[in-house]
Amino acid sequence: MIIIDGHCDALFKMIENPSLDFFASDLSGLDVTYPRMCRSNIKVQFFAIYLSERIKNPRLDHYLEYAALFHRKIVSDGRIRAIRTRNDLEAVMRSGTERGALLTLEGADALHGNLLHLQTLYDLGVRMIGTTWNYANWAADGILEPRQAGFTLQGKAFIKACNELGMLLDASHLSVRAFWDMAECSRKPFVATHSNAKAVCSHPRNLDDDQIRELIRAGGRIGITFVPWFVSHQGAAIDGIIKHIDHILSLGGAGSLALGSDFDGIDRWIPQLEHAGQFDRLAFELYKRYPDDVAEGILYGNWYSFLAEQLPAR
Numbered sequence: 252m253i254i255i256d257g258h259c260d261a262l263f264k265m266i267e268n269p270s271l272d273f274f275a276s277d278l279s280g281l282d283v284t285y286p287r288m289c290r291s292n293i294k295v296q297f298f299a300i301y302l303s304e305r306i307k308n309p310r311l312d313h314y315l316e317y318a319a320l321f322h323r324k325i326v327s328d329g330r331i332r333a334i335r336t337r338n339d340l341e342a343v344m345r346s347g348t349e350r351g352a353l354l355t356l357e358g359a360d361a362l363h364g365n366l367l368h369l370q371t372l373y374d375l376g377v378r379m380i381g382t383t384w385n386y387a388n389w390a391a392d393g394i395l396e397p398r399q400a401g402f403t404l405q406g407k408a409f410i411k412a413c414n415e416l417g418m419l420l421d422a423s424h425l426s427v428r429a430f431w432d433m434a435e436c437s438r439k440p441f442v443a444t445h446s447n448a449k450a451v452c453s454h455p456r457n458l459d460d461d462q463i464r465e466l467i468r469a470g471g472r473i474g475i476t477f478v479p480w481f482v483s484h485q486g487a488a489i490d491g492i493i494k495h496i497d498h499i500l501s502l503g504g505a506g507s508l509a510l511g512s513d514f515d516g517i518d519r520w521i522p523q524l525e526h527a528g529q530f531d532r533l534a535f536e537l538y539k540r541y542p543d544d545v546a547e548g549i550l551y552g553n554w555y556s557f558l559a560e561q562l563p564a565r
């Protein structure tokens with residue numbers, strides 16, 4: 252079993268509680284830890300920079316603090332490599348022991364369209380940006396913003412700047428209108444790192460069928476997420492995750508389906524999928540139900556091929 256997981260908030264917990272040790276072998280208060288990555292053979296874990304809602308005036312400094320923590324506490328000792336390039340990705344996938352970490356940003360509030368700051372984040376290894384969290388910022392409206400507008404002019408220019416820089420784009424959390432603005436503006440395929448299917452569970456954070464078809468058509472990816480209330484309104488279980496996968500497969504999504512756990516961003520969990528050391532049950536169910544290549548695509552292959560295509564060569 253190989254896993255690539257497209258979203259977790261471990262850095263947020265580590266900022267909030269600096270005593271948390273990502274490499275500790277005991278239960279350390281984190282869902283995602285290095286021993287659990289090993290147990291599930293997570294080859295690449297995405298780590299989101301997600302600022303607390305308590306921060307009312309986000310600044311670049313806040314992002315830099317996360318990036319420093321990531322470099323100091325996740326990728327400093329050689330067991331986990333920061334993935335900045337296709338070379339890094341291939342080295343990790345070839346290696347028997349080395350694992351990878353991809354730094355992402357969830358909510359670009361502090362960037363205010365500043366392209367030098369965008370470049371700075373890129374230089375620090377950030378390779379993907381979700382423009383908004385749930386609410387509005389200078390660039391676009393999030394899915395819980397009552398206005399439900401799309402991208403601003405400045406936000407659309409930011410999409411183009413990301414395309415040119417090679418910064419990948421994440422549409423999870425965007426308003427529906429903003430999603431379609433991104434589909435229109437982005438010259439490169441984009442993804443939804445942690446969203447499920449609205450037709451299966453009608454939560455606003457989930458994607459409707461037209462959005463799913465668009466991501467499939469454009470060569471994007473959809474990270475199925477383990478947030479219980481995005482899986483089912485009652486009794487979320489691994490079976491419920493399978494229903495989302497079946498639905499997206501029925502729309503032709505075998506090459507687009509991936510995983511985006513949202514571990515460390517949730518305070519309730521799906522039974523038998525309660526932390527990053529527990530991917531085995533889900534993998535078992537996928538291999539039982541689907542051809543091997545489909546199961547492998549969901550577990551890691553579709554993230555792998557996307558990153559291999561979209562990351563800079565070196």
Ligand SMILES: [Zn+2]
Binds near residue numbers: 357423424445516
């Ligand atoms: Zn999120």
